[in-house]
Amino acid sequence: MVDFTRKITHQDYKNSEKLKKYYHQVVKKIHTKPRKFKKRDYKKSQYRLVDDNFVVTKSGSKATPQIGGGVSLLLLLGTLRYLIRDGLNNEILFFMILSAFLTIFFVIYGFTMPKKEHILNRKDGLITMTGFFWQKNITMLFEKVEFAYSTGGEDGVGGFMLQTIRPNKWKTFDIYTIFGGDCYEDMSFITWYMDKNRPLPPGDAFDLYRQQDFERRKAEGFPKPLYPSKISTPEATKEQQAERKRIGGW
Numbered sequence: 534m535v536d537f538t539r540k541i542t543h544q545d546y547k548n549s550e551k552l553k554k555y556y557h558q559v560v561k562k563i564h565t566k567p568r569k570f571k572k573r574d575y576k577k578s579q580y581r582l583v584d585d586n587f588v589v590t591k592s593g594s595k596a597t598p599q600i601g602g603g604v605s606l607l608l609l610l611g612t613l614r615y616l617i618r619d620g621l622n623n624e625i626l627f628f629m630i631l632s633a634f635l636t637i638f639f640v641i642y643g644f645t646m647p648k649k650e651h652i653l654n655r656k657d658g659l660i661t662m663t664g665f666f667w668q669k670n671i672t673m674l675f676e677k678v679e680f681a682y683s684t685g686g687e688d689g690v691g692g693f694m695l696q697t698i699r700p701n702k703w704k705t706f707d708i709y710t711i712f713g714g715d716c717y718e719d720m721s722f723i724t725w726y727m728d729k730n731r732p733l734p735p736g737d738a739f740d741l742y743r744q745q746d747f748e749r750r751k752a753e754g755f756p757k758p759l760y761p762s763k764i765s766t767p768e769a770t771k772e773q774q775a776e777r778k779r780i781g782g783w
Contacts, residue, residue, distance in 0.1 A: 572740075
């Protein structure tokens, strides 16, 4: 079985206190009860691995050179059409150079981009996000990572998607969705899953691992949760819930 444990690449942000005040910030907590993580959805979607230690997803990074290259190529072809019709002028020359440069850039990037990974490591409390273009993947302690939501366009398309803030000198973002819609639902699922003192999130995709996860937490004395929640996160059975209450007190 592939080991998805990755070494920590960054300890913290250089401006962590400033980022905590970022007005698009999404706080790490269970905001709402996320939908059930179903096995059938996992099997036919972008997930590579789902268990009690890791949730590994395809990052979707291949879309960047595909979409960027496609748009720039269409711009180049459109510019050539105007060149044939109107002849060369400064405006057409500018768009020819720009579109040709972007097309070549995205083609090269598509063939040379490093491996991009999205990994939630519940076991060690780590999260791996993609780097910016040719930058290698970034792995940090989950507790240190700052999240935000995307703004989208004027029509709202692409807005309120969960994203991580990369620990670079300049502020860049990595879209980090689970269900692909509401940033607060995605943040709730990620926080619930990454809080290894809580039971696994709802959904039959995790059912195979619930008992062994329960036994691990029981052996540790059912320590208190790491992240806040106003949402109840019960055990799989009433008997397990009673045992957690008796041993852990919560």
